[in-house]
Amino acid sequence: MKKVLRLKRVWVLLVLSALFSLPFFSTLLLSVSPDEPVFKHLWETVLPGYIKNTFLLMIGVGIGSFFLGLVTATLVSFFKFPGRQLFQKFLILPLAIPGFVIGTVYLQFFEYSGPFQSLIRKLFGFQTASEYWFPEIASLGGVTVVLSFILFPYVFMTTRSAFMEQSQRFFEVSRSLGKGPIRSFTSVILPLSRPSLTLGLSLVLMEAASDFGTVHFFGVPTLTSGIYSVWLQMNNLGGAAQLASMLLSFMILFITLEKWSRSQKSYYSLKGNHRQMELKELKGLKGFAAFSLCLIPLFFGFLFPFSLLLFWSFSHIGQIEFSRFLNDLGHTIFLALSAGGLCLLFSLLFNYIQRSLGKNRLVEGMVSFATLGYSIPGPVLALGVLIPLAKFDNFIDSIALSLFGNGTGLIFSGSVAAILLAYLIRFFVLSYGSIQTGFLRITPKMDEAAIQLGAGVFDRVSKIHGPLLKRSLATSLILVFVDSMKELPATLMLRPFNYNTLATRLYELSSDERLMESAPWGVAIVLSGLLPLIILGHPFGGKRNNLKEEEKES
Amino acid sequence: MLILFSLAKLFRNCLFVLSLFSTKSYASKNLKEVNLYSYRQEFLLRPLLKAFESTSKIKVNVVTMKKGIIQRLKAEGKNSPADLVLTADIANLELLSKEGLLQKLNLKKVEKNIPKDFRDPKGYWVGLSARARIIYYSKKRVNPKNLGSYEDLMSKKFKGRICSRSGLHPYNVSLLSSLVFHHGEAFALNWAKKVRENLARKPQGNDRSQVKAISEGLCDISLGNTYYMGKMLEKPSQREWASRTGIFFPNQKTSGSHINITGVGITKSSRNVEGARKLVEFLTGSLAQHMYGQVNHEYPLKEGVPVSGIVKSFGANQLGITNGYFKRDLKALVKLSELRSKSIKLLNKAGFE
Numbered sequence: 001m002k003k004v005l006r007l008k009r010v011w012v013l014l015v016l017s018a019l020f021s022l023p024f025f026s027t028l029l030l031s032v033s034p035d036e037p038v039f040k041h042l043w044e045t046v047l048p049g050y051i052k053n054t055f056l057l058m059i060g061v062g063i064g065s066f067f068l069g070l071v072t073a074t075l076v077s078f079f080k081f082p083g084r085q086l087f088q089k090f091l092i093l094p095l096a097i098p099g100f101v102i103g104t105v106y107l108q109f110f111e112y113s114g115p116f117q118s119l120i121r122k123l124f125g126f127q128t129a130s131e132y133w134f135p136e137i138a139s140l141g142g143v144t145v146v147l148s149f150i151l152f153p154y155v156f157m158t159t160r161s162a163f164m165e166q167s168q169r170f171f172e173v174s175r176s177l178g179k180g181p182i183r184s185f186t187s188v189i190l191p192l193s194r195p196s197l198t199l200g201l202s203l204v205l206m207e208a209a210s211d212f213g214t215v216h217f218f219g220v221p222t223l224t225s226g227i228y229s230v231w232l233q234m235n236n237l238g239g240a241a242q243l244a245s246m247l248l249s250f251m252i253l254f255i256t257l258e259k260w261s262r263s264q265k266s267y268y269s270l271k272g273n274h275r276q277m278e279l280k281e282l283k284g285l286k287g288f289a290a291f292s293l294c295l296i297p298l299f300f301g302f303l304f305p306f307s308l309l310l311f312w313s314f315s316h317i318g319q320i321e322f323s324r325f326l327n328d329l330g331h332t333i334f335l336a337l338s339a340g341g342l343c344l345l346f347s348l349l350f351n352y353i354q355r356s357l358g359k360n361r362l363v364e365g366m367v368s369f370a371t372l373g374y375s376i377p378g379p380v381l382a383l384g385v386l387i388p389l390a391k392f393d394n395f396i397d398s399i400a401l402s403l404f405g406n407g408t409g410l411i412f413s414g415s416v417a418a419i420l421l422a423y424l425i426r427f428f429v430l431s432y433g434s435i436q437t438g439f440l441r442i443t444p445k446m447d448e449a450a451i452q453l454g455a456g457v458f459d460r461v462s463k464i465h466g467p468l469l470k471r472s473l474a475t476s477l478i479l480v481f482v483d484s485m486k487e488l489p490a491t492l493m494l495r496p497f498n499y500n501t502l503a504t505r506l507y508e509l510s511s512d513e514r515l516m517e518s519a520p521w522g523v524a525i526v527l528s529g530l531l532p533l534i535i536l537g538h539p540f541g542g543k544r545n546n547l548k549e550e551e552k553e554s
Numbered sequence: 555m556l557i558l559f560s561l562a563k564l565f566r567n568c569l570f571v572l573s574l575f576s577t578k579s580y581a582s583k584n585l586k587e588v589n590l591y592s593y594r595q596e597f598l599l600r601p602l603l604k605a606f607e608s609t610s611k612i613k614v615n616v617v618t619m620k621k622g623i624i625q626r627l628k629a630e631g632k633n634s635p636a637d638l639v640l641t642a643d644i645a646n647l648e649l650l651s652k653e654g655l656l657q658k659l660n661l662k663k664v665e666k667n668i669p670k671d672f673r674d675p676k677g678y679w680v681g682l683s684a685r686a687r688i689i690y691y692s693k694k695r696v697n698p699k700n701l702g703s704y705e706d707l708m709s710k711k712f713k714g715r716i717c718s719r720s721g722l723h724p725y726n727v728s729l730l731s732s733l734v735f736h737h738g739e740a741f742a743l744n745w746a747k748k749v750r751e752n753l754a755r756k757p758q759g760n761d762r763s764q765v766k767a768i769s770e771g772l773c774d775i776s777l778g779n780t781y782y783m784g785k786m787l788e789k790p791s792q793r794e795w796a797s798r799t800g801i802f803f804p805n806q807k808t809s810g811s812h813i814n815i816t817g818v819g820i821t822k823s824s825r826n827v828e829g830a831r832k833l834v835e836f837l838t839g840s841l842a843q844h845m846y847g848q849v850n851h852e853y854p855l856k857e858g859v860p861v862s863g864i865v866k867s868f869g870a871n872q873l874g875i876t877n878g879y880f881k882r883d884l885k886a887l888v889k890l891s892e893l894r895s896k897s898i899k900l901l902n903k904a905g906f907e
Contacts, residue, residue, distance in 0.1 A: 036895075041899055041902070042902070045899070045902040045903050045905075046902045046905075046907070049905075049907075112755075112767065112770055112772045113766050113767060113769075113770035113772065127771075128771055129771070129772055136755070136756065138755075138756060138758045138759075139756070217758075217759075218758070219720065219756050219757055219758035219759075219907070221907045228621070229722050229898065231625075232621045232622060232625075233722065233724065233727065233894065233898055234894070234895045234898050234899075235624070235649060235895070236895075237625065379621065379622065382622070383622070383625060383629075386625070386626060386629050387629045390629040390630050390631065390633075391629075393633065394630075394631055394632075394633055397633055407633070409633050409635075410630060410633045410634070410635065413629070413630060414630065414634075414635055492619055492620075492621075493619055493621070493622045493626065495617060496617070497589055497615035497616060497617050497635070498615050498616060498617075499617070508595055508596065508597070508618070509597075516791070
């Protein structure tokens, strides 16, 4: 009986993974039969450049975000300095602004004709570009810096929550064994936080590799841009799919390497042993240094671009058609909420089944496929959803037609369901990852103990898992919600008639050099991205109080 | 048997309920609506469609996508809800018809409205408006007498003085295709290489950004579409850039300036052909054509419909240009579609990203 149940669960996982890797497999399938062989041409001309740029971008943004995320997370987790409370809440804000908006803001600000260089020219009396040196902002270097400031919060968030889980005792034991504070940090705390750090970093890398908008604005052609030009301009879907498969195989290689490197270890945090980390106080100059180190990424990733948006909004507020604006807002919030809920639901299901099956190669393989969606460039994802979905719809239609003489038309494609499926596939990993790290907090021993004490499934879920997972659930919802609000390429291609979201409208206006008129939409995206933070509470806010509450509840 | 029967019934009911949500319900049941997929942005279209809706009492539902319409139509197949497709480029019109996604228009009114040069010889699509890809130049630093042709841009005298958006943008691909048509691949490749070497900065931004760069003194000339200049001159925040920049129509003594057109076709899957035809007729009619001229600053294709005042002023000091009208490169126009893929490959070879 137990075996049958087990098998059933494996089947559920299999079906879901297949659904989630739909775009991946349809891409693979398409790449086998290009309309016209184009790979050789690409390889001899632009492809090496695309690959180089993609790699350099991933490495650069990876290092940049890792550094920014780790430094800020370490500072707010282990030290006390002016502004710490605010920083631990606000350092995740850069995630709320769509990348292409920050990109355009920076380009406009720092380019030759932008206010910054104009000021320099005025100050020093330069007349032309040749009289002084200024780094080219529309470059690989420029986009690397900007993306790092946008994406570091992923590393910050995951690392911060890992640090919060760690007990003072590990640190003390390490110190008492004669290791200095820095050695203790690098040899005890960091290795223990590795799963979370890696999760954050891989989100950053996937996002950097699949980014289209920002790199496009900066004129840096990557594999993603190659996919665009081959597919949409040369009208060679197969050729584009070959490039997409290439990008995906990089991702799979990277994920496999990472999995392999920690395959021998199991990570569980030991909550029972928990004692809050004591914060070391940084005074004077040191405190100021810590403050600045946190302020810089927050300033460049959020405060500066957001204030500009806000400023432009006020000067263009009169031009908004409010009914349109509310309509867009409604669509956006509906999509983001539904996506958040769906992702949460499926992640819980996945994690529970995976947990009940124990360590299992097959299951892990399925999870890797199911979480691939995040690394698929938006337009490829859109197509990977659209083609199979339309096939399915047409199939149903033809059955209905032959059976009852009345077709159904297209049911899912061209409807909101298609967009939601794309979001679900793309953002599943965000939700899955945060819930998985939450489950690491629940050791198998805790379950065993509860079972021995006679607790049923319901009791275990409601009294143990629920409270312990609360923060992970909130994180999952927030991440998916915020990212869905910003999603652009898939929404653009899959949406129904007369359907706009804040992001599509923002894009339409800003791509016409009307960034300033589009600013209110940008501000709306940011503000609604903050909504779940306000409603669900901040994942890092009032930790001590939460703990007390949890203790009281249990 | 009874069970089977009731199962079938249940299944049918399910399908019926599902079909209520389907895209089919958008179109077929309601003949007072037409569905449009558009490559052109909504703000360019809205005024036109509003005018149509109020005169015809037919509502127009729109999805705008700059990319991927053909792929979406192909995937949706015969059940696609779209009745019409509007494109910003002749190459996409040709591609749509080549992929068998359109049906013949057979509209006498349209044939009367739009000259033959801008209609599909096979009858699947019709052009609506035209624009030229011309040279923007700095009024301060460039004497238009020293400008001549697209071919001239290869010259060393323009070293470090040209700005450009991405070479692979459809507008530039289209221009290169015309050079392939007139001079062959080898010449076009060399042209792309030389022009790239003459660039003042890495290709970036859109046509408007180049005007901005010229006005700020970063470069002296750029290639751009005519209507952007009209739009910029109308816009207070961009007027200053545009007013420092002039428009030069190249190749007036030879092949004519490069043009491209926007156009429309009715899909094969259309369920409201009648409504779709009304919209096509409307778009080629006087009112809509007038709006293309006055609102969008494009060149209307219907004969006798005037261009806007701003467009009239284009090339005012250039010999042979009267009221913004110029010699157009009509010969290359019909070849742009088939040369597109080749041109992209040439641009890749030239490293003109």
